[in-house]
Amino acid sequence: MRDALVASAFQLFLERGYEQTTVDDIVALAGVGRRSFFRYFPSKEDVVFPDHERCLADMTAFLATSEESAEPVARVCDAARLVLLMYAENPSFSVQRYRLTKQVPGLRAYELSVVWRYERELAAYLRGRFADRSDGSLRADVIASAVVAAHNNALRSWLRSDGQGDASAPVDRALGYVQAAFGAAPLPMATATVTPLDQPDDVVVVVSRRGAPLWRVVQEIETTLGRE
């Protein structure tokens, strides 16, 4: 019945517009009573985003079962991928909703509040992981925000292209950018990562574990800069 209500709602939103559709219209088309609607959805806005509550609960559970040894930034990136999965489960529905949300300011506000809840989930986990740092709360907020922004940038590109192709590769690239800026090196052994940029006055960012042998860091820089 829940799925039928969502399907009826979207049929009417597309035919008549969101504002012109009432809950009464939706339940009439779905052939159920008003009480059934409100058993599943607190408001008309909620039927537009039927899966966020489940996804938020999944994210909370996912982060709560994290291993102590998990690299925190990688872990919140994986948590963000749960949101992508939800969108990718049903591309045509996700694209319809994206178009609808862009047109209706009230839905845009609703979406901002949902995004904020995801961000709070990620930040809460990071705050716990960074509890022994004096700047733990700052790091947690900044990284959570960056992860959400990167995820949403790639997700929006995919939605704008009508949900064509695989969304996970661009999301991986986007999250990789945040991990390069904030994450620890992924390997437990000493390692160095060098990222050259393509600007005339570009910068080189070297991320290395403190235990990495210096010669290896230098070797990586030399190789990347083409100075050897």
Add this chain to the structure above:
Amino acid sequence: MRDALVASAFQLFLERGYEQTTVDDIVALAGVGRRSFFRYFPSKEDVVFPDHERCLADMTAFLATSEESAEPVARVCDAARLVLLMYAENPSFSVQRYRLTKQVPGLRAYELSVVWRYERELAAYLRGRFADRSDGSLRADVIASAVVAAHNNALRSWLRSDGQGDASAPVDRALGYVQAAFGAAPLPMATATVTPLDQPDDVVVVVSRRGAPLWRVVQEIETTLGRE
């Protein structure tokens, strides 16, 4: 008259609560008509945030007049400081509003939409500056989001401490964290910055202009790691 309306509104919000105060109550206390209220404020929510439109306009103008040579991340950090200035102009008012916003979900939603508009301003500027990069839009969104998160983390700490002390030092520290992660070196000449972290398996991040002499990068790493 605008200031009188804001003062009357806040007096009533504190005495009776936000939800229990009507626009009629506010104009009665201020001794003006309803039309005067709506000339200044589209809705009751807007009187809670009387200065954001001005601040958004200031930010737009500030970014529009940026020099081509300005380092983009430093520039959006400076733009974010305009918001801090607005809060710091009137600490007791800012603290009152902070408490009110925490209590009223509708105001929280309003605030999220304002924060989103600031973030869009910063991202639009960065997108222009990164127009020649294939990942320019991603970088713009991530950095704008990180700047806003850092600024708001420090701002909230200051508001929680009742607006005591200087807010600009913690905001500078917070924005410095984002600049270290994403910004280019501040000097036009070759330079290297090494940031050691205080974790057992900590990482070292070296940000260097491509033109920096290798010996100087290595020297910086050695000094920081205490290996010389």
